[in-house]
Amino acid sequence: MRQQLLALLTRGPAHGYELKQGLEQLLGSAYPQPNVGQVYVTLGRLEKSGLIEGEDVEQTGRPNKRIYRLTDAGREAVAAWFEDTGDEPRVRDGFFMKLALAPLSGLADPIALINRQRRQHLNTMRSLSRLAAAEDRDNKIAQLLIEGAMLHLQADLDWLERCQEELE
Amino acid sequence: MRRKKRKGDGGGTGRPVDPPGDAIVHAEGLSKTHRGDRAPVHAVRDVDLTVRPGEFVAVTGPSGAGKSTLLHLVGGLERPDAGRLWIGGERVDGHDEARWAVLRRRSVGVVFQFFNLVSHLTVADNVELPALLAGASPRAARASREELLAELGLDGREDALPAALSGGEQQRVALARALVNQPALLLADEPAGSLDGKGTRDVLRLLARFHARGQTILMVTHDARMASAADRVISFFDGRIADDAPLGDPAPARPGVTGVLDLND
Numbered sequence: 001m002r003q004q005l006l007a008l009l010t011r012g013p014a015h016g017y018e019l020k021q022g023l024e025q026l027l028g029s030a031y032p033q034p035n036v037g038q039v040y041v042t043l044g045r046l047e048k049s050g051l052i053e054g055e056d057v058e059q060t061g062r063p064n065k066r067i068y069r070l071t072d073a074g075r076e077a078v079a080a081w082f083e084d085t086g087d088e089p090r091v092r093d094g095f096f097m098k099l100a101l102a103p104l105s106g107l108a109d110p111i112a113l114i115n116r117q118r119r120q121h122l123n124t125m126r127s128l129s130r131l132a133a134a135e136d137r138d139n140k141i142a143q144l145l146i147e148g149a150m151l152h153l154q155a156d157l158d159w160l161e162r163c164q165e166e167l168e
Numbered sequence: 169m170r171r172k173k174r175k176g177d178g179g180g181t182g183r184p185v186d187p188p189g190d191a192i193v194h195a196e197g198l199s200k201t202h203r204g205d206r207a208p209v210h211a212v213r214d215v216d217l218t219v220r221p222g223e224f225v226a227v228t229g230p231s232g233a234g235k236s237t238l239l240h241l242v243g244g245l246e247r248p249d250a251g252r253l254w255i256g257g258e259r260v261d262g263h264d265e266a267r268w269a270v271l272r273r274r275s276v277g278v279v280f281q282f283f284n285l286v287s288h289l290t291v292a293d294n295v296e297l298p299a300l301l302a303g304a305s306p307r308a309a310r311a312s313r314e315e316l317l318a319e320l321g322l323d324g325r326e327d328a329l330p331a332a333l334s335g336g337e338q339q340r341v342a343l344a345r346a347l348v349n350q351p352a353l354l355l356a357d358e359p360a361g362s363l364d365g366k367g368t369r370d371v372l373r374l375l376a377r378f379h380a381r382g383q384t385i386l387m388v389t390h391d392a393r394m395a396s397a398a399d400r401v402i403s404f405f406d407g408r409i410a411d412d413a414p415l416g417d418p419a420p421a422r423p424g425v426t427g428v429l430d431l432n433d
Contacts, residue, residue, distance in 0.1 A: 115411040118403060123416050125396035133373075150393055157392040161230050164405060 028142025193219035198251035211237035213407035226395035229404035244268035277346030281361035336367030
């Protein structure tokens, strides 16, 4: 969560709860909701490493809140993060190893493995469809996140089909 | 190969003599071989299939697996070489084209990948025609057409010719035409196969809506996102059913379902 929090702070100083809400609004319900405790712990670590600095602000009748702002080093870290390209998704190596080793083990039928895996993918696809329907239609970022997951799953299902064509 | 058989599906030995009374589709030993200039293609081989009222069944598989042929056999658009077929309890594998035409008009709606609307008829006429052919009064045909077009978001498009519509709109007209006689069974052959993302989502949403109201649907698709809207997915390989899986009814997606992120495991 380090990078997301740093990137959110580029738009201006904020306290922990605001950052948590900012992430939720941006990414929608498909993304695991950040735990507020985790947000505070991460902010503490970022402060220790000099990427952000915090300042306590007094509030009447309530505990102080700590407002964080990016340091120059923090801004550089965000820029470097944007420079980096993401990793490619990996083939489902756990499943692939089972498929590769099933015939010689004599303990599992590869086609049965494929069928079971397909059932699971289809059920996940169904959950994602429902998630997309339940998510705010106008939240493009959240919709794209779900669509990305669905397209990956579609590719995995296509690949299972290829496995089945070759191994049957 | 593990093949889960439901009670009453028949299969292998010990096939039931009579179809289950409540089945919308019941097929036993359905086979079809295409014979052209090249080697014969065994598109559908000895397939048993039962679809019950209210089910939404998707058939998926690679192109050339025979899934469209299976759908065509069930809709009487092609004739099987062997096997028996019942639609709504009526034995139909011996029907000639005229009887199939009557049956489709009354009980089986079909939508195709390329819509197949009548190009020189307006949207309204395309939808009303099957109702009139089935014996509805012009007034009743018109009322059904108005209701369906409104439901499908095509208000104001009644007088357009199909060519003036987007692909997604044409497919919605085709859906209205297929449903105008309230058929017991809706057959859909790659209904989103020639649509863009938005058109696909629209068709999917509408199929899900009609299904929720009890419409029985048998759909062929290569698109897993389409298939996952069904409550049962049949994987078709090389003319045979490789798997027949009921999709679970997962708990409503809770906020932050971690499955999305687990996809990159």
